[in-house]
Amino acid sequence: MKPFILASQSPRRKQLLEQAELTFTIIPSEVEEIVNEQDSPEKVVSSLAYQKAQDVFSRFPSEVILAADTVVVVDEKILGKPQDKLDAKKMLQRLSGTEHDVLTGVSLLSAEKEMTFVDKTRVYFYSLTEAEIDSYIDSGEPFDKAGAYGIQGLGATLVEKIHGDYYTVVGLPIAKVVRALKQFHSE
Numbered sequence: 153m154k155p156f157i158l159a160s161q162s163p164r165r166k167q168l169l170e171q172a173e174l175t176f177t178i179i180p181s182e183v184e185e186i187v188n189e190q191d192s193p194e195k196v197v198s199s200l201a202y203q204k205a206q207d208v209f210s211r212f213p214s215e216v217i218l219a220a221d222t223v224v225v226v227d228e229k230i231l232g233k234p235q236d237k238l239d240a241k242k243m244l245q246r247l248s249g250t251e252h253d254v255l256t257g258v259s260l261l262s263a264e265k266e267m268t269f270v271d272k273t274r275v276y277f278y279s280l281t282e283a284e285i286d287s288y289i290d291s292g293e294p295f296d297k298a299g300a301y302g303i304q305g306l307g308a309t310l311v312e313k314i315h316g317d318y319y320t321v322v323g324l325p326i327a328k329v330v331r332a333l334k335q336f337h338s339e
């Protein structure tokens with residue numbers, strides 16, 4: 153498959169694309185992520201993925217660019233990355249004992265065409281005690297992750313079950329991405 157640019161600094165996205173044996177280089181986007189509070193969560197993640205792709209595309213207009221964005225949605229409220237310990241605690245308290253959606257938007261962009269889609273996975277959390285939340289925050293894991301947890305790390309111990317693609321929670325629905333790339337290159 154034709155090489156592309158991954159417009160992301162996320163080590164998880166890099167690792168998943170390597171696992172799929174794809175050829176790519178990494179040039180992270182530098183956009184300040186602009187969110188319109190009135191938009192639906194689907195619109196927000198697709199627009200953020202598109203903004204990131206567009207930013208790198210403007211610097212490399214002859215390349216194919218892949219970008220993504222992940223958010224957690226609970227009771228229609230979007231949770232991004234926590235700002236600090238208190239913010240992480242509020243997010244984890246909100247997720248404790250209930251279910252939420254993780255949405256990942258993916259954007260593919262080239263001079264010829266563009267393709268953007270959103271994938272959604274439902275995640276069910278166990279009820280967490282305050283001590284569990286505090287010790288999870290002390291692990292440092294929540295801070296670069298939407299919703300203040302990482303299902304692929306220690307955060308695995310907080311999750312009772314999921315419905316949907318595990319990789320969408322980690323930040324890139326890899327099977328759908330591979331299929332989208334094939335379609336993108338064939339049309």
Ligand SMILES: Cc1cn([C@H]2C[C@H](O)[C@@H](COP(=O)(O)OP(=O)(O)OP(=O)(O)O)O2)c(=O)[nH]c1=O
Pocket residue numbers: 159160161162164180181204220221222223224233254296297298299301302303304307321322323
């Ligand atoms: C819910 C959840 C999120 N995450 C991560 C995926 C994303 O990397 C991150 C959400 O932030 P994003 O803004 O989607 O991505 P990023 O800032 O890491 O990278 P870039 O903008 O350069 O592409 O949260 C996990 O790793 N595990 C999880 O279980």
